[in-house]
Amino acid sequence: MKRKVLFFISAGLLLLSFYMVLVFVPTERDMGIVQRIFYYHVPLAWIAFLAFFVVFFASIGYLIKRRPLWDHIACASAEIGLVFISLMLVTGMIWAKAAWGVWWIWEPRLTTSLVLWFIYVAYFIVRAYVVEEERKVRFGAVVGIIGFLNVPLVFLSVTLWRTQHPPLTIFTDGLAGSMMATLLVCLFAFNFFYFYLLAEGTLMKADERAVRQLKEKSMRRNP
Amino acid sequence: MENAGYMLAAFIVIWTALLGYIFVLSRRQARIQRDIQLLQETLGRQD
Numbered sequence: 001m002k003r004k005v006l007f008f009i010s011a012g013l014l015l016l017s018f019y020m021v022l023v024f025v026p027t028e029r030d031m032g033i034v035q036r037i038f039y040y041h042v043p044l045a046w047i048a049f050l051a052f053f054v055v056f057f058a059s060i061g062y063l064i065k066r067r068p069l070w071d072h073i074a075c076a077s078a079e080i081g082l083v084f085i086s087l088m089l090v091t092g093m094i095w096a097k098a099a100w101g102v103w104w105i106w107e108p109r110l111t112t113s114l115v116l117w118f119i120y121v122a123y124f125i126v127r128a129y130v131v132e133e134e135r136k137v138r139f140g141a142v143v144g145i146i147g148f149l150n151v152p153l154v155f156l157s158v159t160l161w162r163t164q165h166p167p168l169t170i171f172t173d174g175l176a177g178s179m180m181a182t183l184l185v186c187l188f189a190f191n192f193f194y195f196y197l198l199a200e201g202t203l204m205k206a207d208e209r210a211v212r213q214l215k216e217k218s219m220r221r222n223p
Numbered sequence: 224m225e226n227a228g229y230m231l232a233a234f235i236v237i238w239t240a241l242l243g244y245i246f247v248l249s250r251r252q253a254r255i256q257r258d259i260q261l262l263q264e265t266l267g268r269q270d
Binding site for chain 1 (some may be wrong): 226227229230232233234236237240241244248251252255256258259262263265266
């Protein structure tokens with residue numbers, strides 16, 4: 001029931017965000033129409049960071065409590081985070097091509113983001129290659145905790161180093177009211193969508209575990 | 224409307240990926256439910 005409510009709220013907000021980004025918000029003077037990518041690029045990045053924070057938190061929870069629920073949350077969140085950071089990288093590349101004339105440059109923000117992407121790909125590789133269930137989950141939790149250490153580096157890379165990526169000035173320099181409203185609606189929409197996906201994903205991981213246990217039980221009876 | 228193609232490309236990528244992800248999740252969920260039902264029936268017959 002709660003998941004259905006979350007689904008309908010996020011679907012409604014995503015549709016509203018689509019309308020606001022395409023119709024409501026005025027075209028930015030300097031960058032033109034391509035600046036509209038920003039309203040999705042920023043929330044995609046925010047959700048990826050939030051998802052990886054949840055992985056970090058749930059992985060610590062698992063290592064302390066050893067309850068499968070923590071692992072289900074961590075694994076579901078890592079999957080969502082990987083989808084969102086992939087989209088963040090792709091939309092960033094498209095924006096870069098329009099703004100800088102190149103798809104990619106090896107500057108600090110882009111490079112640290114790509115490293116973050118590889119870390120969470122490694123998270124799933126580790127989980128896929130370790131056969132024993134308990135070890136797989138434990139190793140995954142360790143990667144989830146260590147991997148999160150790169151998130152503050154990605155976030156601060158625009159202030160720590162000289163970079164071509166636009167700085168974090170949207171809240172300090174101030175956006176026009178309609179632009180800020182559009183960004184906030186997109187942020188809200190993606191937050192609700194993330195929590196919907198997390199609820200579904202966590203439940204699915206629990207069901208997958210139940211299937212594995214039932215299969216083991218069946219194999220023990222029919223070796 | 225300069226660079227409209229880039230904006231369009233970005234929007235197509237975002238929405239296709241998100242809808243595709245929901246589709247993949249729903250397929251996975253259906254498969255798991257099928258597996259659970261099948262295994263429960265198999266184990267029920269053995270009991």
